[in-house]
Amino acid sequence: MRRLYSDGEIIRKVNLESREVDLASEVLKAYQLDFMIHRTIPDNHQFAYHRTNSSNDDFDRRLELYRRHAESLPQNSNGFGPATQLLAVVPARNGTAVLETIRNELVDFNVIQTTSPLDGKSTWIEIFPSTVSKSQTAAWLATKLQIERRHIVSVGNDYNDLDLLEWTHTSYVVANAPADLKSRFATVASNNDGGVAEAARRWLATRQQV
Template sequence: MTPYRGIFVSDLDGTLLRDGRISPEDLDAFATLGNHGILRVVATGRALHSAEACLPDGFPADYLVLSTGNQVVHWGTREVLRSSRLLADEIQAICLALRGLDLSFMVHDDFPGNRGFAFSRGRKRVEDFERRLTLYAAHGREMSGCPGMDAASQVLAIVDAEDEGMHALLAREFAGLSVIRATSPLDDRSVWIEIFAAGVSKAKGVRDIVDRHGLQETLIAAIGNDHNDRDMLDMAHVPFKIGNSFLGDDTYITAPNTSDAVARAIAHYMELLQADAERS
């Protein structure tokens, strides 16, 4: 294993990827990390095929933490290091609960076919659900009852912003699973409630990489902008949030809400690494 002297983790949508593009400044800064022996990780809610669609060929990352931590992939080889899944009894219980609450939701197939999904509409029309359904229409199939699936990669319920309390309700209902809130990347307002197997999170995905390389004593920096980044930021020694993000926590270092926010966070992190080296 390459001896790394640090780890830098970036969220993708709304952080590294802004308005559909990665700025030249952020791209250059991410590339430069490799020259300084820093392990580079992108942690995203996107699945692999979706991340590949927006990351340029040869993007300078070492690992991707995908689907909010549900899968960890070595970027250069696309080797899957870990995948988690919901099992048949868990799928049935989640499906029954979401139907009982009259929610609109999608059950995504197990890896590697997780682009496919079964969906169910609640009586209340949720525009963001319909938006996502239209976007991925080729991969969806409507279900009349609970799907007879042996395994699923995740379940996604979508609710309007005024129904955000549904996340807390489902987190209590399924306390043994990972129930993670995210803000819709489609309208920047609606609430996505992602239900995964126990232990899934961006932080857990990063820890898997740390353990793989024996870097438990290494300084970790992370930057994000949404609720599903919070566990990752809380585990980092140097946590950054994008200015004007969905995160209001003042314990995080604020990176300005500009196209080079990640580059500025990287510069700050490198200064801290240098200071640590000089003290050693």
């Protein structure tokens, strides 16, 4: 996790420790998942990958997209070192069941569900330190900048925004968010149709009425 000022200075960084990376890797391997391990900031665009399944189109797509930053993970991944996160790619038909299984195995981690932005249906299981989440980061930043929680609004589009949406005083989701999120939070236009701008206008309008 990082927060950057305009000059690019890293003012906060949190990593998975080596032992945590080893533990999470072994769990993902035990459940025969295809996954990637991203190096620490500022090199988190670089990753090592482990493939178990011969057919995983979304995994292949992500690997091809970032091929020049990728390397194959040795069979014995112990000793990889610290990492920003692990990311497993699960075909859509298995996503929900596998997600809950991994969460139960890795209770001391923050295991986040994300819908693949590449095919729009596969599940990405992202594994972070327990202290890393959007809501915890927002709370840290709000404290640092002395902003009260009631003055904070969020806009989300997928499951990886859920903890932030639940934390902020006012929350919106865009029209292209999953249906179960739209049933819980106020909905604005899609991200391609100015949804964030609409959320800002609606929030400012409510503040003017106070």
